Amino acid sequence: MGNKILVLLEQRNGQIKKPSLEAAKSAFDLSAKLSCEFETAVIGNEIDNLESIGNYGVTKVKHFKNSELLNYSPSAYSKILSKYAKETGASIIIVSNTSLGKDLAPRLAAVLDAGLAMDCISLEVTNNEIVATRPIYAGKVLLDVKLNSSVKIFTLRPNVFSAAKLNDAKAEVSVVNVDNPDLSTKVVEIKKSEGKIDVAQAEIIVAGGRGMKSREHFQLIDELSQLLGAASGASRAVVDAGWRPHSEQVGQTGKTVSPTLYIALGISGAIQHLAGMRSSKFIVAVNKDKDAPIFQISDYGIVGDVFEIVPVMIEEIKKIKS
Amino acid sequence: MKIAVCVSHVPDTAAKINIKDDGKGIDKTGVTYVVNPYDEFAIEEALKTKEKFGGDTVAISLGGEANKETLRKALAMGIDNAVLLKDDSQRDSLSVAKALADEIKSQNFELVFFGKQSVDFDNSVTGQLTAELLGYNCISVVVDFKLEGNKIIAEREIEGGKEVVETILPAVITTQKGLNEPRYASLKGIMAAKKKVIEEKPASSANNFVEVVTMKRPAPKQAGKIIGTDASAVPELIRLLHEEAKVI
Ligand SMILES: Cc1cc2nc3c(=O)[nH]c(=O)nc-3n(C[C@H](O)[C@H](O)[C@H](O)COP(=O)(O)OP(=O)(O)OC[C@H]3O[C@@H](n4cnc5c(N)ncnc54)[C@H](O)[C@@H]3O)c2cc1C
Numbered sequence: 146m147g148n149k150i151l152v153l154l155e156q157r158n159g160q161i162k163k164p165s166l167e168a169a170k171s172a173f174d175l176s177a178k179l180s181c182e183f184e185t186a187v188i189g190n191e192i193d194n195l196e197s198i199g200n201y202g203v204t205k206v207k208h209f210k211n212s213e214l215l216n217y218s219p220s221a222y223s224k225i226l227s228k229y230a231k232e233t234g235a236s237i238i239i240v241s242n243t244s245l246g247k248d249l250a251p252r253l254a255a256v257l258d259a260g261l262a263m264d265c266i267s268l269e270v271t272n273n274e275i276v277a278t279r280p281i282y283a284g285k286v287l288l289d290v291k292l293n294s295s296v297k298i299f300t301l302r303p304n305v306f307s308a309a310k311l312n313d314a315k316a317e318v319s320v321v322n323v324d325n326p327d328l329s330t331k332v333v334e335i336k337k338s339e340g341k342i343d344v345a346q347a348e349i350i351v352a353g354g355r356g357m358k359s360r361e362h363f364q365l366i367d368e369l370s371q372l373l374g375a376a377s378g379a380s381r382a383v384v385d386a387g388w389r390p391h392s393e394q395v396g397q398t399g400k401t402v403s404p405t406l407y408i409a410l411g412i413s414g415a416i417q418h419l420a421g422m423r424s425s426k427f428i429v430a431v432n433k434d435k436d437a438p439i440f441q442i443s444d445y446g447i448v449g450d451v452f453e454i455v456p457v458m459i460e461e462i463k464k465i466k467s
Numbered sequence: 468m469k470i471a472v473c474v475s476h477v478p479d480t481a482a483k484i485n486i487k488d489d490g491k492g493i494d495k496t497g498v499t500y501v502v503n504p505y506d507e508f509a510i511e512e513a514l515k516t517k518e519k520f521g522g523d524t525v526a527i528s529l530g531g532e533a534n535k536e537t538l539r540k541a542l543a544m545g546i547d548n549a550v551l552l553k554d555d556s557q558r559d560s561l562s563v564a565k566a567l568a569d570e571i572k573s574q575n576f577e578l579v580f581f582g583k584q585s586v587d588f589d590n591s592v593t594g595q596l597t598a599e600l601l602g603y604n605c606i607s608v609v610v611d612f613k614l615e616g617n618k619i620i621a622e623r624e625i626e627g628g629k630e631v632v633e634t635i636l637p638a639v640i641t642t643q644k645g646l647n648e649p650r651y652a653s654l655k656g657i658m659a660a661k662k663k664v665i666e667e668k669p670a671s672s673a674n675n676f677v678e679v680v681t682m683k684r685p686a687p688k689q690a691g692k693i694i695g696t697d698a699s700a701v702p703e704l705i706r707l708l709h710e711e712a713k714v715i
Pocket residue numbers: 353354355356357379380381382383394395396397398399400410411412413414415416417418421431432433434437449450451452480481504
């Protein structure tokens with residue numbers, strides 16, 4: 146039987162999130178390789194400019210609409226989407242590995258009795274079958290898997306797949322008004338971290354480690370990250386010391402990130418830290434110890450004192466920004 | 468209240484992982500195994516909930532004989548009873564969840580804690596899968612948990628903040644760092660745990676959908692260029708980032 150791909154798009158505050166563009170574009174590529182159809186679905190209330198998802202190869206998007214579905218509701222999402230997946234006969238479901246996608250994908254898998262490959266960094270097609278690659282053991286090993294179930298669910302690590310625009314095509318949006326969504330589990334409030342960019346969705350991260358010596362010195366980190374429009378990150382040592390909140394922690398017990406640029410300042414590069422950031426595209430490290438493991442995975446490094454180097458970095462970046 | 472906590476037994480995060488020659492699994496020799504770090508938050512929250520509302524706590528682990536070490540650790544921390552769902556084979560998450568769900572249903576637990584993620588295969592799915600199979604409500608990646616009557620108000624971590632989520636029992640909660648500070652096992656606890664009997668039963672069978680094609684090492688990254696050893700190297704670094712790498 147032929148395949149059919151269903152991509153779940155994610156919106157926050159009526160905006161389609163960037164990882165969803167990556168998912169749409171990947172599904173477009175996959176559909177070509179598997180010569181099959183693909184469609185997309187999104188849940189929310191008003192969604193800005195939804196047709197423009199057509200720029201990423203999407204021709205059709207189903208919009209499940211209800212004013213109570215502005216925020217995430219695990220119960221409603223899982224009911225609506227598993228029902229829709231059954232109706233359309235989707236055999237491949239693609240979701241982004243975001244906080245929402247990670248919560249939702251397994252729920253769909255349980256309802257649809259589907260095999261699951263989470264946090265994929267590549268999807269290859271060989272003999273008309275998808276082989277997914279996913280990092281395991283904190284990125285120490287890469288695992289290639291095939292799913293032998295009639296419905297297969299893949300979640301894609303954000304910022305790894307391309308979201309290159311194909312054209313200016315518009316997708317055809319069909320709105321379905323949802324009656325009485327199952328709100329037995331629902332988000333009643335979102336508490337935003339004050340005016341800060343989150344490490345999990347930043348293009349650039351400036352992260353500080355114990356080498357920053359104190360809470361106060363993180364002003365340097367914040368200043369640099371503000372200049373670059375970056376998020377401030379931290380090692381666990383720093384979070385454990387109470388200098389920074391856990392939401393900023395990068396690593397095995399913090400967040401997994403893959404920004405375009407990761408700047409590690411006074412971070413040794415312990416295996417658990419690397420676990421969270423080694424897939425960053427570009428890594429810069431400043432550390433006074435030339436043997437610090439962080440240099441092994443860095444593209445550029447300066448062996449030196451962060452207190453001498455970071456202020457000069459700030460000055461130099463101001464120059465190019467002005 | 469009947470509270471369960473599901474725990475997995477995983478290689479220490481600092482362990483060096485070697486892939487077996489057939490590429491289908493890892494070589495376990497010389498690898499130290501520990502309680503999955505996130506499950507310590509789950510155990511602690513189960514204990515705190517019992518201390519507040521009374522009840523009975525049971526730790527459940529699916530796996531081989533070695534998983535008993537992790538169950539003993541849970542008992543030593545104060546969990547009342549432990550069940551090993553015996554299975555030496557490598558299972559995928561859905562098949563683990565099916566067996567856990569069968570056990571949870573047979574004992575009618577109202578509240579079940581999981582870690583948010585097992586640090587071996589890093590799936591982050593078993594709690595949500597199990598909940599959905601049971602028809603229980605579920606909140607994942609929880610950093611704040613309150614129970615009032617049968618109502619749960621929890622906070623879960625998301626990009627750029629937290630979601631406040633409400634639901635009711637029966638429910639599954641998956642725990643994230645920041646929720647609590649796991650206690651250390653007391654000497655008394657460790658002694659008592661040694662005497663306890665870990666109940667052992669076969670895990671109910673289920674199909675595996677996930678087929679391991681191969682495991683490989685990530686291509687080693689070329690160690691990069693050290694641009695200099697003091698602040699005089701900064702202009703060159705910024706130039707490289709701006710003009711060559713074009714990342715700033
Ligand atoms: C189960 C488990 C989970 C873990 N999870 C995580 C995790 O999620 N994230 C994480 O980060 N860690 C994690 N860790 C901890 C990890 O093992 C390290 O302890 C931690 O990453 C170290 O943080 P650090 O690099 O800031 O500190 P250190 O290792 O102390 O390194 C400080 C570095 O700063 C350098 N330095 C000092 N002064 C200066 C200066 N003036 N200028 C320049 N450089 C300087 C030093 O040379 C050193 O390399 C985990 C550990 C375990 C056991």
